[in-house]
Amino acid sequence: MAERLIEVKGLKVQFATEDGIVRAVDGVDFELSRGQVLGIVGESGSGKSVTAMTLLGLTRDRNTRFEGEVLYKGRNVLGMNEGELQEVRGNEMSMIFQDPMTSLNPVYSVGAQICEAIQIHERADKSTARRRAVDLLKQVGIPNADSRVDNYPHEFSGGMRQRAMIAMALACNPDVLIADEPTTALDVTIQAQIIELIDRLKDEFNSAVILITHDLGVVAEIADEIIVMYAGRVVERAQTRDLFYDPQMPYTWGLLGSIPRLDRPKQERLHSIKGTPPSLIRSPTGCKFRPRCPHAFDKCMEEPPLENRVETPGHLDRCWLSVAEKRQLRERTLSGEEAA
Amino acid sequence: MISFVIRRLIGALLVLIAVSFITYLIFVKIPGGDPAFRIAGRTATAQNIEDIRQKLKLDAPFYEQYWAMMKSLFSGSLVSYSSQLNVVDQIKAGIPATFSLCIGAAIIWLFFGILVGIISAVTAGRWSDRVITVMALIGISLPVFWLGLMARYLFAQGHPFAFMPDGGYVPFTSNPWGWFTHLLMPWWVLAILFIGFYGRVLRSNILDTINEDYVRTAKAKGLPYKRVMVKHVLRNSLIPIVTLFGLDFAAVIGGSAILTETVFDLKGVGWYAAQAVQDLDLPPIMGVTIYATFFIVLFSVVVDLMYAWLDPRIRPT
């Protein structure tokens, strides 16, 4: 068993806003070990990004309340003071953000922004840091890294910026790399390259990766385990294979249905999950997905627990439907018969 | 870069010409304001007036008059209609007072504006922020001349609390301490509006910037709070302040300090302008307008260059 790096237990994150308390994360558990890739999937507002940022203590605020534990190598991140957190951030856990356009400071050169972390965490001098920055840029595949290191973010293309972000994240050899929608803002061919890059670097740097996305397709290739989140809750959790071949939640089906696949009949239009994500202030009673679920029935007024219901151990879900019913309904859904 | 500067400078020159021409048009048709009569005085003979008319080309078409006036202005020989004092000399004589006032006030307002903005942004929502917000709003709601009047009345004019000298300008070269004490009140009076204004602008810039993705990135890199605030938040929030400052500074140097100078009897360029307007004296009005416009266009070019220097995105390549 590889080293256990992260253990999240019963994490709840709540924001007090003028309209009421937003329960952004409402009970999340997972673990992550070295060399592992964990995918967290869900729509915007499902709490996946908040979960990721909480790992780094980035959601701390006067209006935020936390419950549960986030253990990094056994230390509770939620209880750390700012100084301890700063030691962890960038150095042991680092993060790649969604939009490379806005996530880089426009007024500093790319190199300077990579150097910053190195100088802070490793107390390296300027020239050492710079050499490291050039090396990192080479490693993430930036051509002419020697000269590009002095370029400003706006002089980079979108893909190159994301590569630079990755270089920045890896600058201090972190154990955990959290990638929050790293490909959303990029076009398709670049997306694949970035995912491959993350996969490769994970091995080179021997770290663990949490990959957050709304797109199951992105995580399919590289994730070992996938968590599907909805309205701040984990609604399904399984090994990647199991999730793709035997998804249990109707919500997961919806996510799967929106991926074009070669092994299914070509559809005119990819179907969607009807309706909008629920309010995190006044969330629906019972199963949170109930209002949007085509298969809801009276039992759904009570919230199902996250349990292992299928044969595979460790495959957990929150749905009252029997496994047989689910498999039947799922076939119809994914083949498009019930679409639209 | 050089062609950018040259282009901007040519544009600035065109603006100067246009501004001077419009000013000329505004004042050339003032009723009853025959300059020849004013120069000659009330004892003038017809011959006298005629001579002056010819000297000033007052019978020529207005564009020729305009051209003559601009020529004499730039050759430094333009004289006022009401006193025959050399306009350029008079503007030069006003510059020490105006610059002392404006530079001093600018230092105060920049320093305190930024200080106030930072304090209220980092304590956003707390009592210090609220107090500062209220003070800033009051600051930008005060008519500067009224504030000056009240300050003079309370602190300078034989009033029980009086401890300040009352109005006037003491040249730095003749008495540095007198210079300082005489300017202390005008500096603050002129600065208060800007402190309030800059404080508010900076506060909201900082609050906007704090929410920027790149600030989150900086935090995620594990940078200390102070470094994040200074190098990422403040550095970026100050860029618009620099622009604002350049334009405001040009405006006060260029005569927007008229009210402050008038209230405190500081004989700077603004005061000279106010006198000229009251006397309907075209040559000094032209002179001051061109002087002021010069600073405004100059600083707008400087601001553009500063902006490009501070924000690499708009640096011309």
Next chain:
Amino acid sequence: MTKRSRLTRVVGVLALLAALAFLAGCGGGGNKSSSGSSGGSSNSGKTYPVLRVIWDAPDYMDPQLYYTVAAYQINNYVWSGLLGYKHAAGPAGAQLVPYLAESMPKISADGKDLKFTLRKNLHYSNGAAVKASDFKYSIERAFKMDSPGVGFFSAISGVSGANGFATTKKGHITGIITNDANRTIELKLDHPEGDILYILALEFAHVVPSGTPASDQSTHPIPSTGPYMVQSYQPNRGFTLVRNPHYNNQIPTEPSGNPDKVVGTIITDPVAAYQRVVSDKADYDFQPVPNDRLPEAQSKYKDQLRIYTNANTYYYALNNAIPPFNNINARKAVQMAIDPQAIISGVYGGLGRPTENFLPPGYPQYKKIDAWHFDLAKAKQLVQQSGTAGQTVDVYGPNEDPSKANTEYLAGQLTKIGYKPKLHLLSHAVYFQTIGNQATKAQAMFTDWYQDYPHPIDWFDTLLNGNRIAKIHNNNVGNVNVPSVNKEIEALKKITTLTPDVNNRWAKVDSDLMAKYATTVPYMNRSSTDFFGSKVDMSCYTFSVVLYWDWGLSCMK
């Protein structure tokens, strides 16, 4: 903001022109006085290091150009003419004495030829000798500079006419003949000019070195001949006078002055000016003490405050030529609608004395008029009688206080008696040009007049003679035109000797114009202040009718 009226001497100088014919006889009064009498009064010789004054901005510091009191009062100790005024308190100060000239001139019987001789060993402050030809140069310089004063010199031969110097500005004025070796100056006139001696005392005829550029030299002080010289002058900021190192008491008729140095700071804001003197940062406040500070000055600094009323009259001009004020009842109504005490208190803080005369008190021709009194009800009734009630009246005044408030008062009273006044407040720069233009059709106007020369002609001929109404540059702004009075003025103008009978006839002109025909509304002789710092010895205070406060005679405790 209060300003000492700039019109003070500007209008006075004009009056001189008008007085030319008359003064032939009496102007030469200086002849009789002994030329040797030193200006030295009892407080002469009490010298002290520095006099710090707060001053108003002089218009120029160039003798051929300046004409405001601010310039005149400070510079009468700097440049000098052939003749000048005696430095003495009160009316004696109006007496002419020889300055650069050895004595009063020899005047030919026909009055057309004047001969002067310069004193020996006269020097400018730069050490150069004063030459007789410098006088000629100075007069010609005035013409070349289009000086406002050149009108005074039109009687000198070779000035007027198509080929005169005033037109050509080439060659020389033939009527001035100088001889540097003999120090003689001969002045030839086209016609006798009784006033010529006073004209020669004017600043425009002060002597400057030959070769002084014929352009404004205010900021490049011209070498002086008097006891002081201008060391520096920064327009709108200040000036410094120091003793003329080459003076050597060369003009014995003029005191050599007590302060060794005069530092003038120009402050136009009367409050700031007052405050400087109160805080002893200055010894004298040229600006009038503002109404706002008068109660304080009067109670706390009573000894340092002097109040004087010089010869002036404030009056409202009513346009006699057009309705409604071509109607005598309408004009009488305005006279009764004005409460002088109210204006003096409210607008001038008490600094003024009510009057119904056009001539200021103190003139031999002055006979107090008491023809009407403030009565709004009666005024209203008169307006009704005149049938002009409800008419619009264009009221004109300057746009600066106190004249502004004064004009607003006039408009307010016109409303109260049944007119519809429309207020026009103008910049002083264009005010007199505007109301002096018939096209303006001003109906009621603020105006004032300060005497420069003590003669009724100065008042009645210039301001109220119907024969002198002009289309533009009109000084008879009310278009006062009473044919019988016009005739009497013309007759009196020719009479050169002021007998009691003549004085009575002038007094009748006054009462006819003011009371009988109610042409104009005089209401006040305005007073002004001299305010001194606590270090000034007030026992030396000397006030002359011509020179005002004589600062050269001041002394310190």
Next chain:
Amino acid sequence: MATESTTDFTLDTAAALAAAEDEGAIEGKSPWYLAWRRLRRNYVALAFLFVFVAIVVLCLCAPLYAHHVAHTGPNTGHLGETFTRDGQQVPIVSKGGFQNGQFHAGGIPVGPQLWHAGGKYVLGADNQGRDVAVRLLYGGLNSLAIGIGSAVICTFFAMVFALLAGYYGGKTDWIISRFFDLIWAFPVLLLAIALGTALSINGFHHFGINIKSGSLWIPTLVISYVLIPYIGRPLRGQILSLREKEFIEAANSQGASSLRVMFSELLPNIASSILVFFTLIIANNILTEAGLSFLGAGVQPPSPSWGTMIADGQDRIATAPWLAIIPGIMIVLTVLSLNVFGDGLRDALDPRAKVRMEH
């Protein structure tokens, strides 16, 4: 791997919808409603709105006050008159002059009487014996009329210019932008004073427009003219960025007329900015008017405005300080209430506002 045709990801649409508002309860409500909801909770802003409205109403009552309470007009001087206080005759302006050769300083107007004189001189008299309270209300009326009037004109023209420049672009934009640049390059206060002074002599009589010399239109137009680019520029910028947005292109491609696009597509999108600008520029204009009037280039006497009242009062600041203090406080109160309310309005309309006054 999802490597093809991902443009139609419908989850994105859902995500966008969710991101717009986290709150289920307010789904489908218009942004104006949301703004109103936010504003309603901002008690400070509402309190100051109330202050402003109260000032406006008070000033509107000026004629009533003058007739029924003070019994005098705003321009009616009472020099030399007296009034009754507690049965005593009191001179409105103290007497001065020479009595028996002794000089007495005078001219000090009576101070605030509150209600001791039966509604007369509640706030005292000025140096011409005019009732300060009456002048304050009428002056407020003038100041507000100029402030609001010039704000309306200024905002309207700025909006039209911005719409034209932003919509047509090209040459139109170039001309309008240069026009903005030109006014921008002028020393604004100097220009305003110069225009105000020049026009106050004989009024404006060109191009078929006749404005008399004492007219309130002069300061109103002068102020609105010099401030046009201050609103016009930012609005133009907003419109330029809006133009790129799809719905405008959609409207264009559907053959909507330019006017329709401008007024029913572009205008509603900048309406909230215009509203905020409008509020804040009233405040700014009231200050500008006061400054102009203080220098004699604004409201012409005898008409009062708060600025002219301060100018008149400064000569009496030692003996009658209320003359300058009271109108000053009124200006501060009015401008402050507009600023606070404008601020609240901006926060309500656009919590992360980019609408900012460049003064």
